[in-house]
Amino acid sequence: EVLLVESGGGLVQPGGSLRLACAASGFTFSSYWMYWVRQAPGKGLVSVSRINGDGRTTNYADSVKGRFTISRDNAKNTLYLQLNSLSAEDTAVYYCAKSRGNAFDIWGQGTMVIVSS
Amino acid sequence: IQLTQSPSSLSASVGDRVTITCRASQGISSDLAWYQQKPGKAPKLLIHAVSTLQSGVPSRFSGGGSGTDFTLTISSLQPEDFATYYCQHFNSYPFTFGGGTKVEIK
Numbered sequence: 001e002v003l004l005v006e007s008g009g010g011l012v013q014p015g016g017s018l019r020l021a022c023a024a025s026g027f028t029f030s031s032y033w034m035y036w037v038r039q040a041p042g043k044g045l046v047s048v049s050r051i052n053g054d055g056r057t058t059n060y061a062d063s064v065k066g067r068f069t070i071s072r073d074n075a076k077n078t079l080y081l082q083l084n085s086l087s088a089e090d091t092a093v094y095y096c097a098k099s100r101g102n103a104f105d106i107w108g109q110g111t112m113v114i115v116s117s
Numbered sequence: 118i119q120l121t122q123s124p125s126s127l128s129a130s131v132g133d134r135v136t137i138t139c140r141a142s143q144g145i146s147s148d149l150a151w152y153q154q155k156p157g158k159a160p161k162l163l164i165h166a167v168s169t170l171q172s173g174v175p176s177r178f179s180g181g182g183s184g185t186d187f188t189l190t191i192s193s194l195q196p197e198d199f200a201t202y203y204c205q206h207f208n209s210y211p212f213t214f215g216g217g218t219k220v221e222i223k
Contacts, residue, residue, distance in 0.1 A: 045214040059210050102207045103150035103165035
């Protein structure tokens with residue numbers, strides 16, 4: 001079964017940091033671009049970052065550039081998102097997703113990040 | 118590239134035909150997908166490449182359009198179809214989503 005399982009979310013103070021992880025199984029992880037998408041409470045979906053199969057190419061949304069870092073460990077079949085300098089605007093459910101090239105065909109269940117003092 | 122969905126919400130009855138529109142701010146060829154999201158759940162891929170149904174998705178769902186204007190149609194709304202629907206383009210990163218269309222029970 002193809003599966004993505006996120007972890008690492010939680011409550012963090014403004015200015016704090018958090019590291020999210022996404023464990024993949026059931027497919028050749030290193031062959032696919034992987035993505036992070038977030039959804040603020042009651043709001044729509046927003047692309048956050050992406051990384052190619054060998055980890056050498058990364059892209060970020062302007063709203064997180066310089067604060068978030070995407071990475072992957074293909075030996076562990078795991079995707080990461082390092083979140084730094086967090087603000088209330090970063091409060092959201094964070095999903096990892098696998099790309100089939102022209103769509104996100106597999107999504108994780110999401111992990112909630114709450115930025116609050 | 119911005120995607121504008123309309124309507125933002127609609128009320129419909131079981132058995133109704135429902136059409137949701139997604140308009141792109143510039144041409145995106147056939148690089149468009151549709152997702153369904155139910156409360157508290159991750160989005161689920163319905164359609165990719167404008168009109169190709171993802172495996173396992175019922176045939177009452179269909180997609181169409183080209184260039185900048187696209188549609189998602191549910192031919193006969195079923196109780197399990199009440200959800201929020203999003204379009205997403207894959208033309209150039211960031212692959213933005215539309216604002217969503219919430220389909221509610223009338």
